[in-house]
Amino acid sequence: MAIIGEEPLNWTVDMEVNLFHAMRGHKPVGVNKNFHMLCIHEKLTQMTGKKLTSQQIWKHLSTMYDLAALHESEIVPFPNKEKDFDLPQSDFGYLMRAKDETSTILTNDEGSVKSPSRPPSAIPPGLGGEKDTPKRGKRTRNNAASPSDPVVVKRRR
Incomplete structure (x- = not known):
């Protein structure tokens, strides 16, 4: 070429x-x-x-x-006007405060670093932290009735 x-x-x-x-x-x-x-x-x-x-x-x-x-x-399929954008405090204020808390380093009187405290209710369920529902255990044949029981009938697939 x-x-x-x-x-x-x-x-x-x-x-x-x-x-x-x-x-x-x-x-x-x-x-x-x-x-x-x-x-x-x-x-x-x-x-x-x-x-x-x-x-x-x-x-x-x-x-x-x-x-x-x-x-x-050209026809623009959406409004293309530029304007300032702010997240509503009522919906996203807790996330913005949590970000500010984790980005600043707090020190105590001796000068040692301590981690910022965050109330447990600051993060809504489903957005992090502990899971909302416990994990379900996997079903195994051991959990079922033992094969020596006369009630258990074998199934064919």
Whole structure:
């Protein structure tokens, strides 16, 4: 395979046809544009036998299309407004306090390290610590009636 660096690439007609074949089913705009470019890059590299960079492909596509306008025209399937996010204290406050307690090191008067104390009710059941239900023992034939009992009947499978 020929390796082409970051120098300007001379796109031949065959390379452009291969680019369009590689783009079939992959649209390098919208939310998943980078994933689609990965697929286009992989297909084009296999078809041409040349080591191209995705930057070279982006650059060539930007000469052919207005990628910014195409990206803006894509319909986003979810609201994409940026806003600050905080976990509600009423639901997750105990976890945030537990994290703060374990991340700080407490020392007593002599300077020795002591572990932070956490009340047993700080962690709700099912999120750690002891298991909620005891383990069930495995059933064995020894737990059943002994084979010498006349009541026991053999079963065939």
